[in-house]
Amino acid sequence: MSIIIAGGGLAGAAAAAELSRAGVAVTLYERETEPKDKICGEFLSTEAQASLARIGFDVAALDGHLIDRLVFVRGGAEVETALPFTGLGITRKALDEALLKHAAACGAEIIRGQTIANVDDGNGISFDVAGVRLRPDRLFLATGKHELRGVKRIAPVLLDLVGFKMYFRLPAENQAALAHKIALILFADGYAGLQLVEGGMANLCLLTGRARLKQCQGKWPALLAQLCGESPYLAKSLQGAEEVLAQPLSIYRVPYGFIHRTGPNDSERIFRLGDQAAVIPSFTGDGMAIALHSAALAVACVAGGMGAVAYHRRLAKDVTGQIWRAGFLYRAASAHRMQAPVFALMRTFPASLRFAASHTRVPAASRLT
Numbered sequence: 383m384s385i386i387i388a389g390g391g392l393a394g395a396a397a398a399a400e401l402s403r404a405g406v407a408v409t410l411y412e413r414e415t416e417p418k419d420k421i422c423g424e425f426l427s428t429e430a431q432a433s434l435a436r437i438g439f440d441v442a443a444l445d446g447h448l449i450d451r452l453v454f455v456r457g458g459a460e461v462e463t464a465l466p467f468t469g470l471g472i473t474r475k476a477l478d479e480a481l482l483k484h485a486a487a488c489g490a491e492i493i494r495g496q497t498i499a500n501v502d503d504g505n506g507i508s509f510d511v512a513g514v515r516l517r518p519d520r521l522f523l524a525t526g527k528h529e530l531r532g533v534k535r536i537a538p539v540l541l542d543l544v545g546f547k548m549y550f551r552l553p554a555e556n557q558a559a560l561a562h563k564i565a566l567i568l569f570a571d572g573y574a575g576l577q578l579v580e581g582g583m584a585n586l587c588l589l590t591g592r593a594r595l596k597q598c599q600g601k602w603p604a605l606l607a608q609l610c611g612e613s614p615y616l617a618k619s620l621q622g623a624e625e626v627l628a629q630p631l632s633i634y635r636v637p638y639g640f641i642h643r644t645g646p647n648d649s650e651r652i653f654r655l656g657d658q659a660a661v662i663p664s665f666t667g668d669g670m671a672i673a674l675h676s677a678a679l680a681v682a683c684v685a686g687g688m689g690a691v692a693y694h695r696r697l698a699k700d701v702t703g704q705i706w707r708a709g710f711l712y713r714a715a716s717a718h719r720m721q722a723p724v725f726a727l728m729r730t731f732p733a734s735l736r737f738a739a740s741h742t743r744v745p746a747a748s749r750l751t
């Protein structure tokens with residue numbers, strides 16, 4: 383059987399590694415020629431780490447920053463609690479590249495700098511790569527947020543938010559204050575996540591409304607200054623910090639809550655992986671775990687002779703609960719009139735933060751071992 387994977391992010395690379403380990407010939411096309419920064423909070427959850435270990439990937443070698451505490455911040459108030467699991471702060475540039483190398487070492491053919499376009503499922507799957515028409519038996523669609531003509535996601539955009547990510551070098555004392563923590567900072571129209579990654583750099587990843595961005599005339603320095611003005615915690619954490627990237631990375635119209643539902647026209651040969659299959663609100667830090675779970679499940683389904691429809695049904699069953707709960711929590715915490723009571727609840731009962739964190743993960747019973 384010939385399998386082609388479109389996209390060499392976490393989902394695509396993990397599937398390539400696992401198929402190759404099982405002796406299946408696979409070719410992966412990644413459109414970027416070299417490692418690149420990606421917009422992501424870069425919190426690698428414990429389930430994601432377990433999925434990587436399962437395919438023989440040594441995540442410890444990347445020297446990620448261990449995170450086991452959560453600070454929840456609103457205005458001048460904050461509540462801190464232990465997380466019910468241990469995450470790692472790792473740059474996507476390092477992680478995705480290392481996983482692609484791992485897939486190659488497992489035997490997958492990795493072709494970089496080639497974009498897959500125009501998928502046609504009319505008479506067997508076919509598509510163009512560099513002007514050549516390819517016709518594999520199976521296509522694993524792992525292009526993340528990028529849509530391919532012919533197989534676009536039908537993904538409603540419920541929250542019209544704009545996302546930004548910037549790395550900072552922090553003064554030693556700010557770095558020490560943030561060590562082993564992820565801070566989630568609530569604003570009236572969104573939130574920011576702040577944590578350390580390998581090498582002691584801080585990742586600030588935030589989502590905000592378009593109205594605020596317009597007010598700041600679309601300018602990053604003005605946006606950051608405004609957010610620091612509203613959050614003493616953020617201002618203190620970034621005091622004396624230096625920006626590492628020339629420009630922040632940005633994203634908009636993320637279809638949070640999207641889950642691919644099978645329909646009568648669904649192909650049995652096209653398997654959607656990662657963000658092409660399901661998108662969880664990013665504050666949970668579990669998008670990468672879903673991407674890796676989808677890869678493992680797709681490979682298991684192919685090995686078991688199952689088609690894409692059964693795979694998509696099973697994946698939806700595995701992740702719908704956590705995505706629904708994450709969406710509910712996000713709406714509750716972001717509705718302005720609800721923020722104060724939600725924050726007060728979390729402050730009075732820090733265990734509720736741990737409860738929320740544990741119930742927005744890929745369920746243990748669904749994970750493949």
Ligand SMILES: Cc1cc2nc3c(=O)[nH]c(=O)nc-3n(C[C@H](O)[C@H](O)[C@H](O)COP(=O)(O)OP(=O)(O)OC[C@H]3O[C@@H](n4cnc5c(N)ncnc54)[C@H](O)[C@@H]3O)c2cc1C
Nearest residue numbers: 389391392393413423424425498526656657664667669670
């Ligand atoms: C603001 C924000 C913060 C987030 N924070 C976190 C977090 O802290 N923790 C977490 O676990 N998750 C987080 N996520 C979610 C996580 O980033 C995604 O769920 C994850 O990256 C999905 O992996 P993927 O492999 O599906 O896609 P991607 O990682 O996006 O990979 C897709 C790959 O496909 C390639 N590609 C695209 N089109 C083509 C084409 N036509 N041909 C060939 N190659 C192509 C791209 O270059 C890319 O390398 C966050 C998401 C957002 C938006």
